[in-house]
Amino acid sequence: MAIINQATKELQVKIVYYGPALGGKTTNLVQVHDHVQTAQGNKGKLVSLATSSDRTLFFDFLPIEAMTIKGFKTKFQLYTVPGQVIYNTTRQLVLRGCDGIVFVADSQYEKMPENVESFQNMLDNLTALKLNLGEIPYVLQYNKRDLPNAAPVEYMEFLLNNREVQVPSFTATAHKCEGVFETLNMITRLLLHKFINQSQSHGAPQPA
Numbered sequence: 001m002a003i004i005n006q007a008t009k010e011l012q013v014k015i016v017y018y019g020p021a022l023g024g025k026t027t028n029l030v031q032v033h034d035h036v037q038t039a040q041g042n043k044g045k046l047v048s049l050a051t052s053s054d055r056t057l058f059f060d061f062l063p064i065e066a067m068t069i070k071g072f073k074t075k076f077q078l079y080t081v082p083g084q085v086i087y088n089t090t091r092q093l094v095l096r097g098c099d100g101i102v103f104v105a106d107s108q109y110e111k112m113p114e115n116v117e118s119f120q121n122m123l124d125n126l127t128a129l130k131l132n133l134g135e136i137p138y139v140l141q142y143n144k145r146d147l148p149n150a151a152p153v154e155y156m157e158f159l160l161n162n163r164e165v166q167v168p169s170f171t172a173t174a175h176k177c178e179g180v181f182e183t184l185n186m187i188t189r190l191l192l193h194k195f196i197n198q199s200q201s202h203g204a205p206q207p208a
Contacts, residue, residue: 002099002195004072010062011072013191014079015184016095018122019104020114021083024143027174028104029057029080032184035177036061056082056094069192070199076188083118092125100191101138102183104174105160107150116159137190140169141183146176 003012017025033046042062049056060077079098081091103122105115126133142156153171161169168186172179 009072010075011069011195012060012075012077013099013188013195014077014097015100015102015187015191016098017078017080017102017104018091018095018118019081019083020106020111020118023083023104023106023111023115023118024141024172024174025080025083025104026057028102028141028143028172028180028183029059029078031174031177031180032078033059033061035181036063038062056080056090069195074188074192074195085121088121088125091121092128095122095125095131096129098131098136100187101133101136102141102187103138103160104141104143104172105156107142107144107156107171108147109149109151112151112156112159115156119160134165137187137194139167139183139187139190141172141174141179142169143172143174143179145171145179146173 002014004010005012017028019025030046033043036043038061044059044061046057046059056079058077058079060075062073062075079094081094101122103119123133126136140160142153144150153169157169161167168190170179170183170186172183174180
């Protein structure tokens with residue numbers, strides 16, 4: 001849920017990167033942290049909460065050209081969920097209060113069942129938190145397109161974007177930083193569009 005900080009005039013927005021284990025969520029966050037343009041002091045450290053064999057990453061940043069809504073600059077908080085099934089409780093904790101989601105799918109043919117399972121797990125966890133994917137802006141990223149066994153994008157669209165309302169999807173090779181910022185730019189645009197509409201109807205930034 002977006003947090004309004006009256007003291008700093010910031011609207012803090014939480015974006016969660018979700019997807020199967022080793023699909024590229026961590027790589028996305030590392031690339032964004034390494035390359036995002038911010039003024040000095042406007043980017044938090046990349047924090048890793050490690051479990052025995054998986055980890056959750058997060059950091060926040062205020063872009064140089066931060067969008068201002070009713071005088072509030074937008075600060076983004078980026079999180080990853082652990083990919084392994086045994087850490088589902090952690091996934092729910094990370095999802096709590098999220099404003100937008102980037103689902104990072106692994107393009108390798110043999111990973112398709114894991115992609116579908118992870119997407120369903122995301123839906124189940126949102127339901128457990130009394131959240132509805134239909135009300136949360138999200139985008140899809142088809143990562144690892146550089147691998148020889150990558151499935152056709154049309155097939156991945158059929159598996160993951162075959163809902164009543166289709167969402168923006170992007171091809172990516174995250175370790176080369178290809179598609180990383182295109183994905184991030186779209187989810188931030190969707191979120192800002194949502195908050196602008198809310199602020200116009202309420203007269204001020206409102207928590208989501």
